[in-house]
Every structure is written in C-alpha cells, then in structure tokens.
Amino acid sequence: MTHKELVLILDFGSQYTQLIARRIRELGVYSEIKPFDIDVEEIKKLNPKGIILSGGPSSVYAQDAPLPSRELFDIGCPILGICYGLQVMAYMLGGEVDPAQNREYGRAVLTIDDHSDLFFQLRDHIDVWMSHGDHLTAFPPAFEMIAHTANSPVASMRNPGKKWYGIQFHPEVVHTPQGNKILNNFVFKICQCAGDWNPSSFVETTIQGIKNQLGSGKALCALSGGVDSTVAAYLVARAIGRQLTCVFVDTGLLREGEAEQVCKYYEKADFEFRFVDASERFLQNLQGVIDPEQKRKIIGEEFIRVFEEEAEKIGDVKFLVQGTLYPDVIESVSTRGPSAMIKSHHNVGGLPEKMGLSLLEPLRELFKDEVRRVGRELHLPQNILGRHPFPGPGLAVRILGEIDEERLSILRPADRIFIEELQRNEQYDKIWQAFVVLLPIQTVGVMGDERTYENVIALRAVTSIDGMTADWAEIPNDLLAKISNRIINEVKGVNRVVYDISSKPPSTIEWE
Ligand code: XMP
Numbered sequence: 001m002t003h004k005e006l007v008l009i010l011d012f013g014s015q016y017t018q019l020i021a022r023r024i025r026e027l028g029v030y031s032e033i034k035p036f037d038i039d040v041e042e043i044k045k046l047n048p049k050g051i052i053l054s055g056g057p058s059s060v061y062a063q064d065a066p067l068p069s070r071e072l073f074d075i076g077c078p079i080l081g082i083c084y085g086l087q088v089m090a091y092m093l094g095g096e097v098d099p100a101q102n103r104e105y106g107r108a109v110l111t112i113d114d115h116s117d118l119f120f121q122l123r124d125h126i127d128v129w130m131s132h133g134d135h136l137t138a139f140p141p142a143f144e145m146i147a148h149t150a151n152s153p154v155a156s157m158r159n160p161g162k163k164w165y166g167i168q169f170h171p172e173v174v175h176t177p178q179g180n181k182i183l184n185n186f187v188f189k190i191c192q193c194a195g196d197w198n199p200s201s202f203v204e205t206t207i208q209g210i211k212n213q214l215g216s217g218k219a220l221c222a223l224s225g226g227v228d229s230t231v232a233a234y235l236v237a238r239a240i241g242r243q244l245t246c247v248f249v250d251t252g253l254l255r256e257g258e259a260e261q262v263c264k265y266y267e268k269a270d271f272e273f274r275f276v277d278a279s280e281r282f283l284q285n286l287q288g289v290i291d292p293e294q295k296r297k298i299i300g301e302e303f304i305r306v307f308e309e310e311a312e313k314i315g316d317v318k319f320l321v322q323g324t325l326y327p328d329v330i331e332s333v334s335t336r337g338p339s340a341m342i343k344s345h346h347n348v349g350g351l352p353e354k355m356g357l358s359l360l361e362p363l364r365e366l367f368k369d370e371v372r373r374v375g376r377e378l379h380l381p382q383n384i385l386g387r388h389p390f391p392g393p394g395l396a397v398r399i400l401g402e403i404d405e406e407r408l409s410i411l412r413p414a415d416r417i418f419i420e421e422l423q424r425n426e427q428y429d430k431i432w433q434a435f436v437v438l439l440p441i442q443t444v445g446v447m448g449d450e451r452t453y454e455n456v457i458a459l460r461a462v463t464s465i466d467g468m469t470a471d472w473a474e475i476p477n478d479l480l481a482k483i484s485n486r487i488i489n490e491v492k493g494v495n496r497v498v499y500d501i502s503s504k505p506p507s508t509i510e511w512e
Pocket residue numbers: 339342343344345346347389390391392393433467468504507508509510511512
C-alpha cells in the first residue's frame with residue numbers, strides 16, 4: 001500500500017511508541033512504526049515527510065544500546081527525537097548526555113524560549129510529562145535551546161538548518177495536555193504535511209490496491225461475525241465482489257441465536273457466502289476434553305480442516321483474507337506483554353502454506369478504532385461495529401471442564417440475559433467485552449423450601465483499549481443484582497452467580 005504522506009516512527013522500545021503513531025494519525029497523517037535499526041535504503045524508499053525517534057528504556061551508554069544507522073541523518077528530512085530519541089540525536093551528533101544519578105519522572109513545567117516552529121502558538125509555560133534517566137548536558141554543534149525546565153536546562157533543542165528537533169518529555173501522553181499541538185506543529189509546520197489521511201481515503205486507496213493485486217483471482221475469507229473479519233471482507237468485496245467467498249462456520253460453540261443472526265446479515269452481502277454447520281464434528285472431537293490448551297488445539301485443527309474442504313469445493317482459490325490488525329503486526333523492540341504466548345490463539349494460520357495461498361490483510365495498518373471508522377465508511381451497521389470481541393474457540397473456553405449440549409444450554413441463556421441487561425441499561429458500549437463463564441463446580445442453595453445443588457455462573461466484564469491489558473468493569477450494583485436474579489430464576493440448573501473482579505494482568509480476560 002502506498003501512502004502519499006508518511007511520518008515514520010523509529011521504535012527504540014518505549015511503551016508509548018504506538019501512542020505516537022495514533023496521535024499522528026489522529027492529525028490526519030499516515031504514520032508507521034519501524035524498528036530503530038531499519039535499513040536506511042528502506043527508509044528512503046518509504047520517502048517519509050518526517051521521522052520521529054521514539055523514547056526507550058535504554059541508556060545511550062549501555063553496551064547494547066539501540067542506535068540507528070548514522071546515515072539516518074543524511075536523508076535530509078525533518079527529525080523529532082522524543083526522550084531517548086533526543087539523547088540518541090545528541091549522542092550521535094556530538095552533544096553530551098549525562099548518565100543521571102536521579103531519574104526525572106512525572107509532571108514538570110516547561111518554559112518555552114522560542115515560539116517560532118515546534119512550540120508555535122503555545123503559552124510560555126506548559127505542563128509536560130517527563131520519564132527519563134539520562135539527560136542532555138550539552139547540545140551538539142549547530143543546535144540551540146528552544147525550551148527548558150527547572151531540572152533540565154536543555155529539555156529541548158533544535159538545529160534549524162536541518163530541521164532536527166529533540167524534546168526530553170513525552171508529547172504523546174495525556175499528561176502533556178498541549179502535546180498534540182507540538183506534534184501538530186512538527187507534522188504540519190515543520191514537515192509540511194497536507195493531512196489528507198482519513199478513513200475514506202484509506203478505503204479508496206485500499207480498494208484500488210486490492211484490485212491491482214488480485215486481478216481476476218479468487219479469494220477466500222473466514223468470517224467470524226466479529227468486527228475485524230467483517231470489515232476486511234466488505235472492503236475486499238468492494239474491490240472484487242463475487243470473486244470473494246466468505247465462509248462462516250458454526251462450530252457448535254456460538255452464542256444463542258448467533259448463527260441465524262450472522263447468516264441473515266451476510267446473505268445480503270456482495271460476496272459469495274457459505275454457511276457450514278460443523279457443530280457435530282466439533283462437539284464430538286471435544287468430548288471428554290478438559291485441558292484448555294487441548295480444547296484450543298482441537299478447535300483450531302478442525303477449523304482448518306473445514307476450511308480446507310470449502311476451499312477445495314470452490315476451487316482455484318489464490319488468496320486468503322484475514323482481519324489482522326496493526327498491533328499484531330508491528331515489528332517492535334518494545335515488550336508487548338506476554339499474552340500472545342499465554343494462550344494459543346485459534347486462526348487459519350497453517351492454511352496459507354499448506355494450500356499455497358497468498359495472504360491478503362487489508363487492515364494490517366489499522367488500529368481497532370480505525371477499523372470501526374472504516375466500517376462506518378463502508379456503511380456497516382453499529383450492531384456489527386460495536387460488537388464485543390468473541391474468541392475463535394467460542395464457548396469452549398467459557399465452559400470450564402467438559403463441554404456438552406447440556407452445559408451449552410445452561411451457558412447460552414445466561415449469557416443472553418447478561419448482554420440483554422447491559423444493552424438495556426446503556427452499559428454495553430462502555431464495556432470492551434462481557435460474557436458469562438460456566439464453572440465446573442456445584443454449590444448448595446435453597447429454592448422455595450428445597451435444597452439445591454447446582455451450577456455457578458461467573459459474570460466477566462472488562463474495560464480495555466486493545467485487550468492487552470484490562471480492568472474489571474464497574475457495573476452498578478443494582479444492575480448486577482437484577483442480572484443475578486434473572487439468571488437464577490430463568491436459567492434451569494444455576495443457583496449462584498458471582499462477579500469476576502480481576503484485572504489483566506495478572507488474570508486474563510477469558511478464563512481459559
Ligand atoms: P485473553 O483471555 O488472552 O484475551 O486476555 C484477550 C482477547 O483475545 C480474545 N481471545 C481470542 N480471540 N482467538 C481469538 O480470535 C482466540 O483463540 C482467543 N482467545 C482469546 C479474548 O476474547 C479477548 O478479547
């Protein structure tokens with residue numbers, strides 16, 4: 001995909017690197033993250049309007065300190081170094097960086113000495129967020145000070161001739177309230193971007209790109225009913241229409257009414273649509289299986305088998321469409337949290353090599369919220385775009401222990417009641433994901449004058465930005481009470497409801 005304008009971010013490992021990209025894109029300029037040691041020839045090919053060097057946890061004096069190639073400074077485009085990025089510039093261009101004894105961490109007041117470019121139209125004093133160990137003690141030749149703080153007399157520097165800038169603080173975080181203005185000045189005033197990147201320009205260029213890439217080839221897409229695969233499918237369908245076949249598999253592990261709802265919606269679409277009811281196969285293979293990883297493995301393998309069969313029926317398929325998003329793609333030195341290794345996620349990963357398919361991932365440059373915006377641009381309805389994520393292995397990882405029809409028929413209505421009440425009480429859209437879990441234990445209760453010995457349902461609801469970390473959602477108590485009452489009264493076989501108050505980490509969102 002070629003973009004007219006690109007601001008390139010080189011990642012030195014800061015936890016905020018993705019945030020910089022988001023902020024730049026919010027300004028209407030396409031931005032991409034690459035590893036700090038990317039080949040300079042590759043950068044030249046990307047032809048960026050500007051380059052941002054991110055922060056990072058290292059010290060430039062460390063033995064294995066991440067440093068970019070020296071030729072980076074010969075490319076001739078504007079550069080902004082943030083925090084460690086500033087130190088990299090100073091260190092490589094002949095300034096002095098002091099391995100500080102004390103870390104400066106938290107809020108500071110920045111005094112602006114020069115308002116002409118990076119700090120254009122900002123007040124004289126602004127709050128900024130500092131988070132660094134080393135600090136700059138002397139500028140490299142041809143650099144000058146444009147702002148300072150009480151603790152960092154050299155909190156910001158500029159080489160006006162080269163359009164190189166460095167700032168010691170983080171403009172991308174909310175604790176630097178004027179940070180967006182600073183990035184805005186860099187992108188527009190200094191890099192001279194036009195700012196014409198938005199969902200509709202993305203849709204246009206992507207459709208054209210897919211047309212060119214696919215020609216008259218056939219593509220296949222595994223639809224899950226979720227946001228990402230739906231948006232990917234509709235985008236590809238805009239480009240190649242009925243050359244695309246989407247397959248929706250009923251694994252027998254879907255929620256109440258889900259297969260019917262999803263089919264009803266997709267049958268109207270401009271792609272070929274196939275519904276495969278494979279529920280019996282899946283449930284049979286899962287019989288007696290308790291171990292979560294084994295469940296995931298069985299489902300993943302069976303899914304690939306079903307998919308392979310469908311691909312063979314269609315014949316001559318060349319491409320496989322997947323709804324992969326940007327956070328899954330970024331080649332980064334940042335630590336991205338351990339969740340990728342904790343559970344084996346189920347997808348059609350093994351299929352492309354096995355069948356000689358080329359991957360088509362039209363959303364691989366987007367963040368989740370951008371996918372929703374693209375979906376709106378494609379006129380997909382809010383009830384699809386606002387749906388909570390649902391894992392590939394479905395209810396199998398929400399029924400702890402053995403899975404059978406009886407336990408599915410306990411979980412399904414309980415889940416429906418939970419979601420129904422969240423929607424009726426305007427909580428659903430505030431929550432990243434909500435669902436119920438059926439526990440493999442029974443507890444004692446009393447109904448009427450009778451002793452009961454029945455199942456426990458756990459309610460799980462979390463808020464999150466990207467699913468990597470999450471907090472348990474604070475649902476009003478009276479609503480929790482109502483949900484619990486309804487589940488116990490309406491769902492046969494349940495006599496207790498509990499609420500999960502664990503965050504991720506150390507817990508995960510799903511229980512298995
Ligand atoms: P965890 O439980 O790891 O989940 O905190 C993070 C997010 O990923 C979803 N999830 C999956 N999605 N296939 C998927 O497509 C999977 O195998 C899978 N397992 C977990 C989970 O629902 C949450 O949104």
